[in-house]
Amino acid sequence: MSPSDVSRPGKPETVFDREAEWDALVAFACDTRPGGGLGVVSGRLRQGKTYLLKALTAALGGFYFGAQQAAEGESLRRLGEELAQYTGTAPPSRWRGWEDAVEALLELGDQRPVPVVVDDFPDLVRQSPALPSIIHSAYRRLRDTGRDNRPRLLLSGSSLPVMHRLFSASSPLRELADLELTLGPLDFRQAARLWGIDEPGLALLVHAVVGGTPAYWRYVGNHGPSGPDDFDAWVCRTVLNPRTPLFLEAHHLLQEETDHWDRALCHSALAAIASGCSTPGEIAECLGAPLTDASRWLALLRENGLLYGESDAFRPNLIRLRIAEPLLAFEHAVVWPHRSALEQQEAIEVWRSVRPVFDSAVADPHFARICRDWVMDFADPAVFGAHPAMAAHGSLPDPARRAGPDAEAEVAEAEVVARGRADVCSGPLLSVGVARWDEVMDLHHLEHLRHLLALLAACGEDVTHARPACYSGVGFTPALRSAEADGHVVLVDLDRLYRGR
Structure with missing residues (x-):
């Protein structure tokens, strides 16, 4: 949909950067033309999707619903209660199913264009596989009747395989989508500004550890090392400190992204890549596993955005696998082999012994990237x-x-x-x-x-x-x-x- 000339809110100061993403969301949400609009927001965990979408609904008086891993009945009940609180009406007696719920969400646009956000949409689809078809049917009815209704429904999710499947070329929802927005990590210059680091060498070292994921800045109290001489101490008091969220973040990230897979094999595959293996054959040999098995795990990691493939510039048939999230690379090159020692010894002692590994196996390839x-x-x-x-x-x-x-x-x-x-x-x-x-x-x-x-x-x-x-x-x-x-x-x-x- 093309945006109309209407008054649009500026990006809140609490949202760092993301100017292009904010402009795209506001243009979609403020389009005054009749008809329902459908937008898709995807991206890996911790990139700030929820924060951005909540800021959008707050700025435009929209409705936000964050789904959870729950049974269909509980999700419908929660949605009904939150929708009633938003509209100032009594909760619905009992919806027959998602058909009634989707209709109620679309009715929010009867008076004006309004953003309606359903976050963590894949969690709903896992329990209610018919939901995408229900949404498609509701939009088709809306358009067939010619009703002057302008909801701007935004479906968001971090499960990349599910989001890709729901909005692939063969999906009925794809033809409805007016906006497809992917939220990725901040680039290395944006990350330096977020962390307030002016010294380029220090900025690169910090980026080699935590990358451009905005959430990690908040995990360590919204501040980075005070200077180059503080980098080693900062690593010890944050990512190597068992009492901080970053210490187990790589473990949680893999657990949340890989769902029910064999996580031990995923960890071992990532450790092999962090040690310098880059092709499926090299990784399989390092793990002592059949190539077919290793290829399956690696394909799953790529599908979830944890790995990416890079063609050799001189031999395009040679594909090298890289770890997408710097914290995962740091974890599996530096922390993974020494986790038990970190839980028993002072972090500074362990870091002193593994710092050369960080420089060669993490900082050096990260600099090239x-x-x-x-x-x-x-x-x-x-x-x-x-x-x-x-x-x-x-x-x-x-x-x-x-x-x-x-x-x-x-x-x-x-x-x-x-x-x-x-x-x-x-x-x-x-x-x-x-x-x-x-x-x-x-x-x-x-x-x-x-x-x-x-x-x-x-x-x-x-x-x-x-x-x-x-x-x-x-x-x-x-x-x-x-x-x-x-x-x-x-x-x-x-x-x-x-x-x-």
């Missing part, structure tokens, strides 16, 4: 000659590097490879870059990139316009800076990642 995000979301198109359509890790066998005459060729890698155009697997090569979190970069890094470009050219890749790029968390030597001044390499440091283009 942030560099890829910068290329896609913040780099000026002039930096690489065009706006990249993809940024990914790339790897290529190097025939010149073998451990022995009969050994397989070693692999030459680049953490940040940018390609143009929409056909990302074969789009023009814009840049090949290496990322080092804790290494001062020098000319030998540039030579590595030139060697990799030569390998690609020998494979038939057009490298004419590909720009070498070096990304460092600690800086570059004067010689490499000189090469940058001569136009031979793009250099990206932390300050540029967080403040520049």
